[in-house]
Amino acid sequence: MRFLYHYPETTGTERDMLDVGSLREVATTAERSGFDGFCLSEHPVPSARWLANGGHQSLDPFVALGYVAAATERLRLHTNLAVAPYRNPFLLAKSAATLDKLSGGRLVLGLGTGYLKSEFFALGVDMAERNALFDEALDVLPLHWSGEPFSYRGRHFEAREVIALPRPVQNPVPIWIGGNSKLTRRRVAERAQGWMPLIGPPELSATARTPAIGSLAQLADMIKEVRDAARAAGRTDPIEVQYSYRDAALAAPTSEAEADRHREALSEIEKAGVTTVLVSSPTAEPTATLEFIEAFGATYLQTSHRTPLRR
Template sequence: MRFVYHYPETNGLERDMLEAGAVGDVAAAAEKAGFHGLCLSEHPAPSARWLASGGHQSLDPFVALGHAAAATERLRLHTNLSVAPYRNPFLLAKAAATVDKLSGGRFVLGLGAGYMKTEFYALGVNVDERNALFDEVLDVLPLHWSGEPFSYQGRHFDARNVIARPRPVQNPIPIWIGGNSKLARRRVAERAQGWMPLVGPPELSAAVRTTAIGSLAELSNMINEIRETAAAAGRTDTIDLQYSYKDRSIATPAVDADRHRAALAEIEKAGVTTVIVSSPSVSPEATLEFLETFGTTYLS
């Protein structure tokens, strides 16, 4: 099982976006500590009301991960996650291919359908079209990354005999899809290399407009369903499964280490391949201390 560090998000209206530390320094420290990857989320236009009630700001994940690529050599670079309908598919594909090319093939494109209506309004995207737009993105990405001429008629664009470079290093860039719904799980089984579910109480799932997954047993059943559906469709490749480990005491990694190891072992038994952990965005010093201690405790 692999571990990915989520760059700490800043909650509220007033706090500094980089209070957890410079992205390059954090990425290099995560790599040194033994983490498999670094991830960032995406909120290009969060509402002031949401931020005031505990929501978070984010850096642009593609720009920030491109910066992290220059500070590291092996660290995988994840969007966790980018909202597919927010972007024209060609701009999304170009950004992903660029990060993959510049990093030497270390990019993982995590995508979701989105849930925050105010952001859809701010970006001029019809929230009711989000699933149709998501499927267009999934159609266009491999065509764009092929580096060969193609045409595609979308709802709001008409691409005629276009050709896009650079080709990414990876063929394909791994696409991991977020969301718990049957539609999201079907997309994973048919068209993606990884699944990013949200596990937690019903109020959490309601907030992001997705099906609730309240236990590891439920999650394990859904993982098996996805892999069986993929196998029935003739797929033989591995589908990764991401899990966000939210136990707050992990912020002090050396405390309750045996309990955390036992919990992580159960998570792995459920079929998880990648665990996301983070720490409070208190200070650069606190971030570096967390990474070093977590690495010594769990990754060495």
């Protein structure tokens, strides 16, 4: 099982998110501490009301991960997640291909349909079309990355005998899709390389406009369903599954027994079929963020058996 570190996000409007510390230092510390990947989310223009009620700021994930790519050597670079309907799919494909090319093939393109109505309004995108626009992106991305001429007519554009070069390093760039709905799971089984479910109470899922997954047992059944559907569709490549693991005492256990409790929990998560665990820290200051990363690495990553990083 592999581990990702999610760059800390600042809630509210009173403090700029770069107060969490230097992006370069956080990324290089995560790599040195044994993390396999590094991720950022996306909110290009959230409402002030949403931020004031617990919403989070974010850096542009493609720009920031390009910076991380230059500062690191092996970290996988995850968008967790980019909102596909916000962009023309050709611009999304070009950003992804560029990041994959410049990083030597380290991108994992995490995508979602989006859920913030105010952000759709601000960007001039019809939220009612988000699923149709998402499927257009899934069509266009592999065509764009192929390096071959193609044509495609979408709802709001028409590409006639276009070609996109350079190609990304990976073929394909892994696409992981976020969300819990039946439609999301079907997309993963048929068209993606990974699934990013949202685990939490019903109120969390209501905010993100996706059905709730309330238990590890329920998730395990869904993982099996997705992988069975992928095999039925003729897929032979593995379907990765991400799990977000949160606990206030995660990186500072009060005893070895407490650390063992977390190790056992992570073991159960792996048995459920999860391949990647996302770890985030509730830290707002540079020193605390770096201490969290180093403590987590020393406690859970550098002393346990690790699955080699898949490329």
